[in-house]
Amino acid sequence: MNQNIRNIAIIAHVDHGKTTLVDKLLQDGGAYRANQAVQERAMDSMDLEKEKGITIKAKNTSVHWGDKIINILDTPGHADFGGEVERAMRMVDGVLLLVDAYDGPQAQTRFVLRKALQLGLKVVIVINKIDRDNADPVKMYDKVLELLMELNATEEQFDAPVVYGSGRDGYMMYKLGDPKNNMTPLFQTIIDHVPPPFAKPADPFHMLVSNIDWSDYVGRIAVGKILGGTIKVGDPLFVLRHSEGGKKVRAKVTKIFEFTGLGQREVAEAHAGNIVGLSGFEDVDIGDTLDVRDDAHALPFTQIDPPTLEMQFAVNDGPLVGQEGKLVTSRQIRERLMRELKTNVSIYIEDSDRAGVFNVKARGSMQVAVLVETMRREGYEILVSRPTVIEKVVDGVRMEPYETVWIEVPDECVGSIMQNLANRKGQLTNMEKLATTTMIEATITTRGLIGLEIDVINATSGRGVTSHLFKEYGPYAGEVLTRLTGTIIATEPGETTTYALLMCQERGKLFVGPGEKVYEGMIIGENPRNEDIVVNAVREKALTNFRSQGSGVVTGLIPAAKMSLERSIEYIAADELLEVTPVNLRLRKRILNSGERQKAKKSGKA
Secondary structure, three states: OOOEEEEEEEEEOOOOOHHHHHHHHHHOOOOOOOOOOOOOOOOOHHHHHHHOOOOOEEEEEEEEOOOEEEEEEOOOOHHHHHHHHHHOOOOOOOEEEEOOOOOOOOOOHHHHHHHHHHOOEEEEEEEEEOOOOOOOOOHHHHHHHHHHHOOOHHHHOOOEEEEEEEOOOOEEEOOOOOOOOOOHHHHHHHHOOHHHHHHHHOOOOOOOOOOEEEOOEEEEEEEEEEOOOOOOOOOOEEEEEEHHHHEEEEOOOEEEEEOOOEEEEEOOEOOOOOOEEEOOOOOOOOOOEEOOOOOOOOOOOOHHHHHHHEEEEEOOOOOOOOOOOOOHHHHHHEEEEEEEEHHHHOOEEEEEOOOOOOEEOOOOOOHHHHHHHHHHHHOOOOEEEOEEEEEEOOOOEEEEEEEEEEEEHHHHHHHHHHHHHHHHHEEEEEEEEOEEEEEEEEEEHHHOOHHHHHHHHHHHOOOEEEEEOOOOEEEEOOOOOOOEEEEEOOOOEEOOOOHHHHHHHHHOEEEEOOOOEOOEEEEOOOOOOOOOOOOOOOOOOOOOOOOOOOOOOOOOOOOOOOOOOOHHHOOOOOOOEEOOOOOOOEEEOOOOOHHHHHHHHOOOOO
């Protein structure tokens, strides 16, 4: 064992201050020079992470405190990115369980903590944000103990040490009321309680690849914890391919990277227990084993929870294809999706029985939305279908996935949320009155969950918070209505006019404004009645010899309601698609021609 190393992961619910806490640990650990500007949320390196304020990819860093090296893994708090969490847990020996002093443990806290406890990891409890209004750190600590008991923690895990403080303000305390100085109590608790990494320095080198990094200079970098021995630059080794049944491929280490502060540094050698990156491989994937022995056996790889949702990605066949994106062909889209498989082990991609259409299976719509958003920023144009759940047949019974959902809403909104859950065939399991809000717990099908988060936000004017967690497969629940409205569909191609839209908005809410390109079969608005209506959105006002009073003055046109990518994916129905380009999101019918749609509807093929 290497006594000077500690490997920990930070687990918490979204918005509980996890990434901000890492920033303060980096600052106190000397990651910044005296004159260097401190970067906020430094670990959220992806553009999407900065914009959404969430962690998507598990990332490594390290803090030097005294003569000790603390390797820190910042893990996602959203259940859709659980594959990142499960891999990260294989590299660490302890976890910081970060809990908001007002909100307490939430759904994603439960999800990640269960994984950590199953692997026997040591726990350090951090009650964060004690400076928040209405914070109750003592009560939340009790709730954490209840959660540990509920998740069958061992006696040692249940007796986890606790520190209180504020990551944003940069202090931690052993006990409430202690001086608010710095992060030392947390550092010391990590050193005292989390064991050094279990590794065998005397054994030949071997390592399980838990993550993949990329460098434009050296290519793929295999990241993992060295389980035994020492590795030097230039050493030959074998790659045991997880995806090819342990097939051995010869390789040579060209560079070794240690994680330090905000980046990486090259080193000549690395020792057992440390988390490092190695380069020198033509091809290496997550789950592969690296070993110097000729008779080595592949190390066991963590089983990832299976996906519950399936969507289709297809080549854009709309009239505007290629006008806004450069990467539009079936081959280009397929290569990009297959590249995603290399670094994302919780997503499954396969060719469908139709040319140019690919089946993508994932944990949730958020995970797919992140992939779609990344692709559109890279210049791709694609069509995306509505998510459908992955069903099973067990002993002749049709089964579908169920989830536990937690919804925290203002007291006056409870009635409308309960009605929404009832419409989606959700079953109430618990309701708890908090200080100014109510926590609703229910069991609901994954189908019924699609679009629920947006409904909660709308019903509560943005004050509601939704969390969910996969529970089990259960009997098929029958038809679930998640959208009670119809659509307004364009009949003519061209640019929308204010004159036409003024008449169209009398039929419902519009998704497009004046001067936007539309085409036949494109959805330009929402009809409050549960039926589709067709309109001409490009009609121009007829010119006459007489000038009417007020002609040329535009009044009464309501601004278009623009939907986000996640909202669009959850909004579309089974007979609709989302056209995604680097510039626009367009909702459309699968069959664009009105006559063809009517024929398909009558024949039952729509």
